[in-house]
Structure formats: structure tokens, C-alpha cells
Amino acid sequence: MADFAGAFLQSLGLIFGGDAELWAIVAISLKVSLTAVAFACLIGMPIGAWIAVGRFRGRRGLIVAVNALMGLPPVVVGLVVYLMLSNSGPLGVLQLLYTPSAMILAQFILVTPIVAALTRQVVETLNDEYADQLRSLGVSRLRSVPALLWDGRFALTTAVLAGFGRAIAEVGAVMIVGGNINHVTRVMTTTIALETSKGNLSLALALGTILILMAFTVNAAVALLDSASRRVIHV
């Protein structure tokens, strides 16, 4: 399989050759996915924690629903967001279709259930451990949410990274709502799809290698931050 070796060398050439076009695409990918994940955490973590500590009717059903939504098909999310943002759709006035904002919105929808479901799991475990203690201190269930989230912050990085992995790797949604427009909404995954359809398989594979390296870099960065902050706490 000369293809693989060739593609790997080509990807190294692209990375170290300082291809401006490539770095622009990498930048758009990161901007879109990181923004989407940030919003997803902002919304998904409190929701997940609230489900974890709450005692209300329909909680079981809600947990099942959020878990199921982790499997939202990107292409369906893309289609729904397209229909919403289309000029014939209810949100057409916002003029967001074929912009990075539309891609952020689509990925936000995909990632939020993942963050919420994983947060729910983490916080529920912590809550089982600390619930009696918190109640004895007079902290209400809702009030205990920030404390539990803070206490579970290291475990929650997994939720963030799972969300990021989903966002950076999906192509179905961003292709439809972004339109794969050069220099505007073209990201790594849509570039790979485009080069594949041009028959430039080794270039597509090289770009795939870079995408995987990007995922490694982000994960490594988070792991480093994680261990650094643990050290600070234990001093």
C-alpha cells in the first residue's frame, strides 16, 4: 500500500511546508468546533448536572432522551438547520446560512447532548457520594450544582473532549449548512470530501492525517492543562 506511506509523507510536507491555504482551513475548523463546544458546555453542563441532582417526574425519560440524542445523525441536524436558516425558513432573516455561524449552530446541536449526558453521569456519581453531606450543610439540590461541577471538573474534561471529537470529525452537517465555500466555510472534513471526489485520494488521506494530528494536539493540550492544574491543587 504505497498510498498510505505516500499520503503520510505528503501530510508532513503540507504541515512543515507552511501551506497558507491549509492553515486557513485548519483555523476555520478549530474556530467553528471550539466555539460550538464552548457553547455546548455552557448549556449542556448545567442541564446535565440539573438532571443528575434533580428529583422530578419524568427524570428517567429525560435521561433516556438525552442519551439517545447523543446519536443524532449529523446529516439530519444539517438538514433541519438548513431548513431553519434558509431564506424560506423561519430564521432566514438572520442571514446565517452558508456562514461559520450556521456551522457552529449545527455542531452545537450535535454536541450539547453528548456534554449533557456525560456530565449527568459524572455529577450523579459525585452526588451519590456527597448528597448527605451537602444536605447536612443546608445546601439545596440546585445550589449544589456549581459545587458538584467544580468538584468533577477533571472527569468533565472527558465530556468536553468527547464533544470536541464529535464536532471536529463530522462532515454531514457542516457540508449542508456551510456549503463548503472556499475561504469561508471550508473545514478539514469538507476539504477531505472534496479532494476525494476530485479523485485526489492521497491528498485527501494526507489531510485526514492532519485532522487526526489536530485531534491529538487538542487532547494532549487538555491533558497537560489537566495535570498542571492538579499539581497546583495538591501543593
Next chain:
Amino acid sequence: MSNLKCRRAPLLGAAAFFAVVSPVFALDSFIVVQSTTSTQNSGLLDSILPGFTAETEIEVRIVAVGTGQAIKNAQNGDGDVLLVHAKAAEEAFVAKGWGVERHDVMYNDFVIVGPPADPAGIAGMSDAVAALRKIADANAIYASRGDDSGTHKAELRLWAEAGVDLAAASGGWYRETGSGMGATLNAGIGMGAYILTDRATWISFGNKADHQISVEEDPKLFNQYGVILVNPEKHPNVNADAGQIFIDWLTGNAGQAAIADYKIDGQQLFFPNAR
């Protein structure tokens, strides 16, 4: 009062979301062109558009999908200009008021490419309808776009003329990929199939393997491209001024010359024919 606040909260949240997200990506003067995979995969648009943008300072954003989807998107108002290749569908688009006026831009032709073993024995033929009939008789594998694109529509016209029952063959020797030209070529070459493709995509395609052109130079394989301004009366958001400037450029001397100048390996891919 507090009840009212609670109800507004999600709305405020949504507003905050867009307020934060939107201004980051401020936009200059641009148009969105709904176009086809053949114009993008062949590299034509990447080649000619920088000249237009330099001349007019209008950025052209290409959304490359099949002709069917491009027309649907334009009908939804999600584009300023439509640049596709299915004349009947384009004329219907204008007749229904979705587009202002249709102009010829350029043409090229379709070819049927096939595996070197040539199981249907059609290599060198110049009668596309007869060739398709032979493919059907031989039950030779054929890969179709199957995506309501301009190329797919052209293919279906030829099959209808050949009198082949595709419904019976679907899933057997007749395989519909439901994807763009390049993806269909990749799949078809992988399974040793015959494929109808536009010549521009074929010349620029990087994964031909051993496939060769089997059938060409039938007048029925003529492939005309047209350009239409989306009707601003239907969709007030259409950037009609910039869109018209683009159409005038594309059908004028500068654009037509740029199209003629685009060559791969010395071969001209598209032939300008705007009147």
C-alpha cells in the same frame, strides 16, 4: 414579573448566542452562486473567479451541489445566481418566476467511460443510445449518479431513448450512487462499471485507474451550461446588482475568454457560447 423574566430567558439566551457568534464573521460584498459539482471538481471556477473578484471586488461564494439540489436551494432564496446544466429544468425555473432570465454560458460534452476489459463491447462507439442498450444486454455494471443532477437527467434521457427498464435493473447491474460526479467515478471505477460523466470532470479526475473513454462524440452527449439570476421579487434578500454584474461578466468578453483559457494538460474543458 419574575414569571415574565423566566419566560424571556430562553429568548435572551438565543439572542445572546447570535449576538456573540455573528459579528465575529463580518461580511463584505459577496454573492452566493448555487452551482454544480462539475464546475467545481474540474477546477474551472477556482481558475476564473479570482479574475472577476480582482476586477469588481465582489467575492463569489460557490455552493457546489447537484443541479437538482442547486435549483431547489435557489428556489428557497439561498443563493443569488444559479449556474447549472439542465436546460429544461432551468427554463422551468424561469417560467415559474423563480429566476429572472436564462443565459447560455458554455458547453462541453458527456462521455461514457468504461473498464479496459470492456464487457459490453462498446469501446470506440459514437452512438450513446446504442452503447447503453449493449450495456443493458450484457448486464454489464453501470454506475449512475442517481441524484437528480444535470448529468443524471442527461443519462436518464438516453436510457429512456434506449428503452431500457432501469427499475428492474436497479440494484443489479444498474447501481445508483446518489452522490456527486467525483464520488460516482470513484465508486464506479472501484466496481469496474461504465459511467456517464462530463468530459471536464473526467479530464481533471485524479483517480482514473485503468478506465478509458469508451463512447464520445455523439451530438446527444452535448452538455450546455446556463446562468440565471434568482428573482429578487421572490426573494428580496437576493443581491441582484452584484449577481447581475457577475452574469454580465461571465457572458461577456472577459468571462468567456477566461473560460476558453482554462486548460488541463493542454485540453480545453469548457467552450464559451454566450450570445
